[in-house]
Amino acid sequence: MPTPMALMKPGPQPTAPSFITTIITDPIPGSVVLLHQNAFTTSRGTTSSAPFEFAGTWPARLIATAIHAGHGLRPELAELIALPEADRLREEDPFTDRLIDGFDTRVYVDRSRFEVDLNRDADGAVYRSPAEAWDLKVWHDTELDAANVAASREIHTAFYDELRARLDECAKHGPFVIYDVHSYNHRRDGADRPAAPEADNPEVNVGTGSLNSERFGGIVTAFIGALQAQRVPWGTLDVRENVRFFGGHLAQWVHENYPETGIVLALEFKKTFMDEWSGIPDEAHLRALNAALRETVPATLAALDKLEAP
Numbered sequence: 621m622p623t624p625m626a627l628m629k630p631g632p633q634p635t636a637p638s639f640i641t642t643i644i645t646d647p648i649p650g651s652v653v654l655l656h657q658n659a660f661t662t663s664r665g666t667t668s669s670a671p672f673e674f675a676g677t678w679p680a681r682l683i684a685t686a687i688h689a690g691h692g693l694r695p696e697l698a699e700l701i702a703l704p705e706a707d708r709l710r711e712e713d714p715f716t717d718r719l720i721d722g723f724d725t726r727v728y729v730d731r732s733r734f735e736v737d738l739n740r741d742a743d744g745a746v747y748r749s750p751a752e753a754w755d756l757k758v759w760h761d762t763e764l765d766a767a768n769v770a771a772s773r774e775i776h777t778a779f780y781d782e783l784r785a786r787l788d789e790c791a792k793h794g795p796f797v798i799y800d801v802h803s804y805n806h807r808r809d810g811a812d813r814p815a816a817p818e819a820d821n822p823e824v825n826v827g828t829g830s831l832n833s834e835r836f837g838g839i840v841t842a843f844i845g846a847l848q849a850q851r852v853p854w855g856t857l858d859v860r861e862n863v864r865f866f867g868g869h870l871a872q873w874v875h876e877n878y879p880e881t882g883i884v885l886a887l888e889f890k891k892t893f894m895d896e897w898s899g900i901p902d903e904a905h906l907r908a909l910n911a912a913l914r915e916t917v918p919a920t921l922a923a924l925d926k927l928e929a930p
């Protein structure tokens with residue numbers, strides 16, 4: 621039987637996106653590259669000026685999203701941001717767009733979560749002040765101005781409008797699964813300091829906090845089993861459910877709007893595939909994780925087939 625997904629996209633993968641090269645080669649922190657530029661080079665090597673992209677084949681039964689992969693800022697915000705670019709990158713989910721390479725149906729967000737955080741609800745999606753962004757001083761001004769807040773929130777509205785239109789079509793054909801791919805830091809204390817304890821920090825945290833487990837638990841079990849069964853060069857993957865993360869707004873929104881058909885697995889990958897301080901990816905590790913994730917698709921779709929009609 622043919623595999624349901626295409627293989628990796630053709631062409632060489634860049635070793636590091638241009639923004640990372642700039643961090644390394646430019647001694648002055650700040651958004652030097654992005655300041656007067658309205659198109660961003662993504663970590664998958666494409667150039668984007670659009671805030672988000674719905675790619676591949678729609679409608680679909682399995683969708684992979686990377687809503688925190690983005691690093692870009694629109695020019696107005698690039699001039700206002702105080703947070704050094706390297707610090708911003710550390711709080712984003714770089715290379716999660718690469719983790720969904722090869723999936724038939726993909727959603728990319730190419731703007732930074734510091735422009736608009738699509739995994740928060742509309743009211744909380746724009747970090748106006750430090751209190752809304754882990755006490756980080758994001759903007760030179762005390763608080764982001766109302767016009768910019770409104771402009772960023774418009775992206776949130778546009779994204780969820782587009783998502784609704786797409787998922788309405790998916791739901792007409794039956795239930796669908798979303799792999800909502802994120803990543804998290806585990807070396808908060810410093811590059812040379814011990815990593816966070818493995819007991820509380822699985823390599824992949826599967827967040828299902830807002831999922832109807834009575835109806836959809838079989839799909840979660842099938843997915844976790846399939847990912848745990850994958851062989852990677854360093855052995856097997858430590859995959860656990862709801863250890864540190866339970867899923868964010870995207871999962872909640874889908875589960876509220878598609879209670880009978882929408883199943884979101886919020887996947888937080890520990891940043892073992894990169895140096896979270898330098899921003900440099902480990903290409904082989906990244907490819908292995910991408911391959912392992914792709915290999916779970918048949919098992920997830922088989923579990924979806926077994927769902928009984930509501």
Ligand SMILES: [Zn+2]
Binds near residue numbers: 688803
């Ligand atoms: Zn995230």
